[in-house]
Amino acid sequence: MNDNDTKRISRLIAILTQLQTKRILTSTTLAEKFGVSVRTIYRDIKALEQAGVPIFTEDGKGYSLMEGYKIPPVMFTENEANALITVEQLVLKNRDSSLIKEYTAAINKIKAVLLYSTKEKVELLSNRITVSPAISHTNTSNSLALIQNALTAFKVLNIVYLSEYKDEKTERKIEPFALYYSLHESWTLIAYCRLRKDYRMFRLDRILKIEPLELSFKPHKLTLEEYLEVKKKNFNSPDILLS
Numbered sequence: 001m002n003d004n005d006t007k008r009i010s011r012l013i014a015i016l017t018q019l020q021t022k023r024i025l026t027s028t029t030l031a032e033k034f035g036v037s038v039r040t041i042y043r044d045i046k047a048l049e050q051a052g053v054p055i056f057t058e059d060g061k062g063y064s065l066m067e068g069y070k071i072p073p074v075m076f077t078e079n080e081a082n083a084l085i086t087v088e089q090l091v092l093k094n095r096d097s098s099l100i101k102e103y104t105a106a107i108n109k110i111k112a113v114l115l116y117s118t119k120e121k122v123e124l125l126s127n128r129i130t131v132s133p134a135i136s137h138t139n140t141s142n143s144l145a146l147i148q149n150a151l152t153a154f155k156v157l158n159i160v161y162l163s164e165y166k167d168e169k170t171e172r173k174i175e176p177f178a179l180y181y182s183l184h185e186s187w188t189l190i191a192y193c194r195l196r197k198d199y200r201m202f203r204l205d206r207i208l209k210i211e212p213l214e215l216s217f218k219p220h221k222l223t224l225e226e227y228l229e230v231k232k233k234n235f236n237s238p239d240i241l242l243s
Contacts, residue, residue, distance in 0.1 A: 011036070012044055016053065019065045026062035081114055081122050086129060093131045095138065095186045096204060098145035140186050140205035144179075146212060147189055147204075151176040156215035157191075160208045169208065170195065175217045178224045190227065192220065199227065 011034050018025060018033070027041045034041075045063060049055055054066035076084070084107060091103045114122060150157050160171050174191040177199065181187050186205040193200040199222075 008044070012048060015041075015044055016048065019055070019063065024058065024062045024064045029062070076110065076114060076118070078118055078121060081110075081118050082125055084110060085122050085126050088126070089129045089131050094181070095140045096144035097139040097142045100139070102145055141207065143204055143207060143210045144187055146210060147176055147179070150212050151179070154216050154219055156194075156213045156217055158211045158213055159202070160210075161202055162206045162208055164203065164206060172196075173213070173215070174200075174202070175220070177220050177222075178227070190224075192217075 014034065015030060018030065027038045027045075030041045030044075031038045045055060045057075054069050056064050056066065058064065088103070088107055092100060094100065111119065111122065147157070149155075154175075157174050157176060158171070159174060160169055162169055173194045174189075175194070176189060176191045178190040179187060180190060180201070186203050189202045189204060189207075190199060191202060192198070
């Protein structure tokens with residue numbers, strides 16, 4: 001096997017990995033990622049199809065894997081494992097307990113597929129990393145996972161919210177749009193408020209009650225970048241994001 005064959009096999013495996021992590025990918029995106037021509041990607045996709053990989057081609061959109069199709073777990077390199085362990089220490093300091101629970105479950109599954117030699121190094125590194133005590137370890141919310149699901153499923157949420165300024169409770173139906181987080185603050189949800197008929201920011205630690213509804217909403221045309229840019233222009237400071 002020559003060097004070109006080795007490179008192609010590595011690229012085919014990498015394309016499969018990319019198709020597992022994205023719902024749909026274009027030939028142009030894959031070509032740019034791997035530094036090859038679009039024609040080469042066409043040949044690679046055909047080779048994967050001939051090998052029995054169920055790849056669907058959506059005209060004008062790109063490629064996707066058949067729902068439920070999986071390849072065996074990819075072995076993580078030592079550097080990749082170290083990166084995940086480092087992020088774990090930051091997640092454990094975040095203020096939403098539901099995120100800690102879900103991340104812990106996910107990282108345990110990842111640790112299970114690591115080579116024994118890598119596991120030992122990961123355990124050592126985990127015991128040698130800490131996050132500044134100045135960052136509070138107090139959980140102030142437990143709704144992030146629920147909100148994330150509603151955001152990606154375009155479901156309306158019903159909340160009881162305690163205003164930060166007037167210290168009054170209001171019940172609202174909101175359409176989750178995006179999430180913002182600072183290590184020194186709690187999670188903040190950006191959502192379209194049907195009561196105020198505009199986008200508002202809700203601190204998760206001030207949401208007294210939250211309930212998912214069976215009501216759906218149309219995906220917002222506004223992008224997160226556009227929203228943040230408008231905020232900065234209107235208030236001439238990004239600090240308003242944390243208010």
